[in-house]
Amino acid sequence: xxxxxxxxxxxxxxxxxxxxxxxxxxxxxxxxxxxxxxxxxxxxxxxxxxxxxxxxxxxxxxxxxxxxxxxxxxxxxxxxxxxxxxxxxxxxxxxxxxxxxxxxxxxxxxxxxxxxxxxxxxxxxxxxxxxxxxxxxxxxxxxxxxxxxxxxxxxxxxxxxxxxxxxxxxxxxxxxxxxxxxxxxxxxxxxxxxxxxxxxxxxxxxxxxxxxxxxxxxxxxxxxxxxxxxxxxxxxxxxxxxxxxxxxxxxxxxxxxx
Amino acid sequence: xxxxxxxxxxxxxxxxxxxxxxxxxxxxxxxxxxxxxxxxxxxxxxxxxxxxxxxxxxxxxxxxxxxxxxxxxxxxxxxxxxxxxxxxxxxxxxxxxxxxxxxxxxxxxxxxxxxxxxxxxxxxxxxxxxxxxxxxxxxxxxxxxxxxxxxxxxxxxxxxxxxxxxxxxxxxxxxxxxxxxxxxxxxxxxxxxxxxxxxxxxxxxxxxxxxxxxxxxxxxxxxxxxxxxxxxxxxxxxxxxxxxxxxxxxxxxxxxxxxxxxxxxxxxxxxxxxxxxxxxxxxxxxxxxxxxxxxxxxxxxxxxxxxxxxxxxxxxx
Ligand SMILES: Nc1ncnc2c1ncn2[C@@H]1O[C@H](COP(=O)(O)OP(=O)(O)OP(=O)(O)O)[C@@H](O)[C@H]1O
Ligand SMILES: [Mg+2]
Numbered sequence: 001x002x003x004x005x006x007x008x009x010x011x012x013x014x015x016x017x018x019x020x021x022x023x024x025x026x027x028x029x030x031x032x033x034x035x036x037x038x039x040x041x042x043x044x045x046x047x048x049x050x051x052x053x054x055x056x057x058x059x060x061x062x063x064x065x066x067x068x069x070x071x072x073x074x075x076x077x078x079x080x081x082x083x084x085x086x087x088x089x090x091x092x093x094x095x096x097x098x099x100x101x102x103x104x105x106x107x108x109x110x111x112x113x114x115x116x117x118x119x120x121x122x123x124x125x126x127x128x129x130x131x132x133x134x135x136x137x138x139x140x141x142x143x144x145x146x147x148x149x150x151x152x153x154x155x156x157x158x159x160x161x162x163x164x165x166x167x168x169x170x171x172x173x174x175x176x177x178x179x180x181x182x183x184x185x186x187x188x189x190x191x192x193x194x195x196x197x198x199x200x201x202x203x204x205x206x207x208x209x210x211x212x213x214x215x216x217x218x219x220x221x222x223x224x225x226x227x228x229x230x231x232x233x234x235x236x237x238x239x240x241x242x243x244x245x246x247x248x249x250x251x252x253x254x255x256x257x258x
Numbered sequence: 259x260x261x262x263x264x265x266x267x268x269x270x271x272x273x274x275x276x277x278x279x280x281x282x283x284x285x286x287x288x289x290x291x292x293x294x295x296x297x298x299x300x301x302x303x304x305x306x307x308x309x310x311x312x313x314x315x316x317x318x319x320x321x322x323x324x325x326x327x328x329x330x331x332x333x334x335x336x337x338x339x340x341x342x343x344x345x346x347x348x349x350x351x352x353x354x355x356x357x358x359x360x361x362x363x364x365x366x367x368x369x370x371x372x373x374x375x376x377x378x379x380x381x382x383x384x385x386x387x388x389x390x391x392x393x394x395x396x397x398x399x400x401x402x403x404x405x406x407x408x409x410x411x412x413x414x415x416x417x418x419x420x421x422x423x424x425x426x427x428x429x430x431x432x433x434x435x436x437x438x439x440x441x442x443x444x445x446x447x448x449x450x451x452x453x454x455x456x457x458x459x460x461x462x463x464x465x466x467x468x469x470x471x472x473x474x475x476x477x478x479x480x481x482x483x484x485x486x487x488x489x490x491x492x493x494x495x496x497x498x499x500x501x502x503x504x505x506x507x508x509x510x511x512x513x514x515x516x517x518x519x520x521x522x523x524x525x526x527x528x529x530x531x532x533x534x535x536x537x538x539x540x541x542x543x544x545x546x547x548x549x550x551x552x553x554x555x556x557x558x559x560x561x562x563x564x565x566x567x568x569x570x571x572x573x574x575x
Contacts, residue, residue, distance in 0.1 A: 050453060080455035088453075094446035096558065104436065105443045109455035111436040115464070118435035119428050125435065132436065172455050 001063040003028045003208055004049075004176060009058035009072075011041075011048055018044040020232040022058070026176070031202060031209045033223035033240075035216075037252055040229040042212045043089055046178055049210075050086050051076040064175060081109055083175035087165040087182060089212075095154040099145055099164060102153055103136045106171035136171070142204070143167045143197070159190035166197060176208045177201065183215045191215065195222060220244065228252070273423050284415065293527075294415065298483050300523045301418040302476045305425045307503040307515040309472035312429055314501070315509035315558075316438070317465040318445025319371065320379045324500045326386030327473035328480070329492035330362055331355030333393060333400060335478025336409045336487055348412035352421070352478040359474025362389075363467035371462040386497060393489040405488025406481070413482035421479060425472050430512055432468065441465045445510075502540055506547055508554030513561040518554075 006024040010017065019041045026032050034042050047053045049060055051074050060071040062082055071079050094102050111132065117125040140146045145167060148156060153164060162182055169177055179198075183191045195218065201207050213219045219226065220240045228236040228243060230252040236243050243249055280297070283289045289297070310324045331352075338351030362385075370381040393400045400406065432438050440461045443451040452458050481487045503522055507514030529536045547554065 052449065052453070075457070076449075076452040077455045077457045080453060086453055088450065092447050092450040092453075094443050094450065097442065097446060101439060101442075105439050105451070105456070106454040108436050108440050113436070115432075115437065118432050118437045121431055128436070168454065 001066070001068065002026060003063060004210075005059075005061045005063070006049070007059045007061070009045070009048060009060065010056045011044055011053055012056045017232050019048060019229075022229070022232075022234055024227055024234070024237075026208060026210060029202070029206065029208055031198070031211065031222060031224050033219045033226040034210060034212045034229065035214075035219060035226060035243075036229035040252075041232040042229055043180055044232075045229070046086060046180055046212065048072070049079070049178060050084055051079040062176075077109070080172050080174075083173075084178060085169035085172045085174035085176075086178040087162070087169055087180055089180040089184065091161050091165055093153040093161060093165060093168070096152060098150050098152060099140070099156070100136055100149045102164060102168050103139060103171045104132055106168045107132055107135060109172065139167060139171055142200075143170075159186055159193065162186065162190075162194070163197065166201075170201065170205070174207065176210065179209065179211045179213075181212050181214060183213060183218055191218060194218075198222060269427070277419055280419075281415070296523055296527045297415065298413075298418055299526075300520050301422040302480050302483070303500070303503060303519040303523060304422050304516050305472055305476040305479070306500045307507065307519050308425060308429055308512055309469040309476070310500050311504045311507075311509065311512065311515050312433065312441075313465050313469040315504055315511070315515075316433055316445060317441040317462060318448075319462055319466060320376055321382045321466070321469070322379050322494070322497050322501070323382030323384075323386030323389075324469070324473050325492040325494075325496035326382070326389040327359040327363060327470040328477035328496070329386075329389055329393060329487075329489065330359040330470075331474030331477025332481040332487050332492065333406075333477075334358045334474070336406050336481035337399065339410050339412060339482055340406070340408075343410050345412050348410070348417075348482055351482070352475055355478035356471045356474035359477070360467045360471035363470030364463060367463040367466040368459075371466060372459050383494070383497075386492070386494065390489045390493060393492075400489070403488060403490070405486060405491075407486050409481050409485040409487070411482060411485050413479045418479060418483065421475055425475065426512065426516075429468070429472065433512070437461065437464070442510075499540075502544060505554055506543065508556035508558060510558035511554065511556040511560055513559070514554055514556035517556070 002025040004026040006022055009019060009022045011019040022045065034045065036042055044053065048055050049071065051071070055072045058072065062069045062071055062084070064083060069082055071082060071084070074082070094105060111128055113122065113124045113128050116122070137146070140149055143163070145164065148160065153161065156164060166179065166182065183194055186194060198209065202209065211223065223240055226237065226240055226243045227234055228249050235248045235252060236246045284294065306324060306328060310321065313319050313321050332355065334355035335351035338354055339348045341347070342350065366381065366385050370378050394403055440456045443454070443456055444458050444461060448458055503518045504515055506522065507518030525539065526536055529539060
């Protein structure tokens with residue numbers, strides 16, 4: 001069984017089928033790219049995988065060490081609990097909160113105290129808050145954000161905001177990380193740092209990554225396998241070198257026959 | 259990390275000092291009984307504003323029916339204390355009023371808070387109106403439009419102070435816990451919060467019913483202190499009064515709500531002989547805030563922020 005198996009996944013908005021009959025398999029440890037022209041349905045596919053939208057039909061199966069789970073139709077927070085974490089195409093940080101709080105919020109699902117402990121500050125409260133702080137600081141340290149710990153997210157430079165979004169997703173302890181155009185709007189320097197971050201995530205955390213990206217040089221360089229969407233349907237898949245020369249892909253990107 | 263850590267001891271000492279100063283002024287007749295009423299109003303309004311701030315300022319859910327929860331507490335408290343006529347009965351009444359209000363909060367919250375968007379404003383507006391009409395028509399129990407008179411006065415300055423202090427401590431503790439941060443993340447970005455593993459409906463309902471719980475306490479205190487209640491006291495205008503305090507002080511600032519409750523109560527006391535002026539003043543105040551300081555007096559700042567830069571390395575707060 002693959003780690004993630006998507007079968008005949010479809011999503012329609014009224015008359016528009018944004019994702020149509022998509023099949024996709026992702027193996028443990030892979031770095032897979034998802035590409036396609038504007039409006040192809042890439043973000044919609046992410047929204048289906050992460051529970052933001054309910055699929056019109058089809059299934060999404062997550063298989064962690066033989067434990068199979070259907071993700072289609074689950075609420076976002078349950079998908080996150082199951083092991084999928086994401087970033088957003090239009091950055092969605094908790095802008096008016098500090099870097100630290102952005103991280104601690106993403107760690108909340110594993111906090112082991114309830115309402116009474118919160119109200120009366122039981123020993124459990126202090127224990128857990130100390131643990132949370134320690135883990136958050138570790139993560140900030142690994143991703144070189146320690147010096148920005150107490151800054152408001154909105155005050156970070158653009159590239160660092162994108163970086164923080166990835167770190168925040170990591171704080172949910174995912175098995176699969178979904179990145180929606182992480183290099184969008186970045187300068188070459190920032191893109192290079194992003195490449196390093198992704199490499200680090202895979203090496204240190206053994207993560208599986210699914211990446212939407214328009215920057216073709218980046219995609220060709222780091223992805224092991226690609227899926228190509230056009231008008232909601234998969235038109236090609238395979239190694240970057242194969243996809244690059246695929247006739248349908250070239251047509252999709254250039255509009256009409258070449 | 260014990261309960262008796264330095265911070266908690268300082269808080270306790272400050273509370274006792276504050277109480278002693280006011281109590282001293284009352285004993286020395288510097289504060290006469292006329293101003294005592296103002297102080298009682300301030301305490302009740304602080305509880306109302308801080309509890310609404312949890313819902314609207316911190317969790318980002320716009321509620322227009324806080325007075326409805328207050329009235330549940332007021333009637334439950336009044337009926338309990340009238341039937342028992344003892345301090346224990348008064349305290350039981352406060353508790354019953356708070357629980358009843360929280361219960362209604364959960365019932366209203368579950369269906370409406372699942373929706374994203376501002377449905378809650380409409381739903382709470384309707385809810386408060388329904389509660390008012392119900393109390394108006396339960397003649398046998400609530401004495402209808404004439405209201406309940408001669409409620410035994412067990413709520414005194416000491417009890418008001420205790421309940422205000424406890425409310426502030428508990429709500430502050432909640433906000434500065436992981437559960438509180440979960441609530442704040444909903445205000446910041448609901449979709450992102452949900453994608454980070456936060457069950458947003460759960461925390462919205464939690465904040466909403468905690469808010470209702472404390473509004474219930476405020477209502478019960480009100481009925482016992484002012485010994486007279488009628489449904490009209492808890493209409494739409496009362497909800498707006500509370501909202502004005504929250505907006506004026508700053509959505510997301512407990513300190514702001516406290517300051518605003520004090521300022522507005524003092525101003526109201528001085529404008530007492532010109533009741534009509536008060537509403538004009540409120541309207542003007544709202545307009546001025548919206549133009550010059552839309553985030554309110556303090557925005558999301560707290561008084562404790564003043565001490566923070568000194569000890570940035572401080573661990574848990
Ligand atoms: N909630 C929605 N309601 C209606 N139509 C939608 C909705 N979300 C997406 N669409 C439509 O679905 C199609 C696919 O959009 P999507 O955002 O998935 O594209 P994309 O591949 O991510 O494009 P881009 O590269 O520009 O980000 C578009 O035509 C879009 O207008
Ligand atoms: Mg997109």
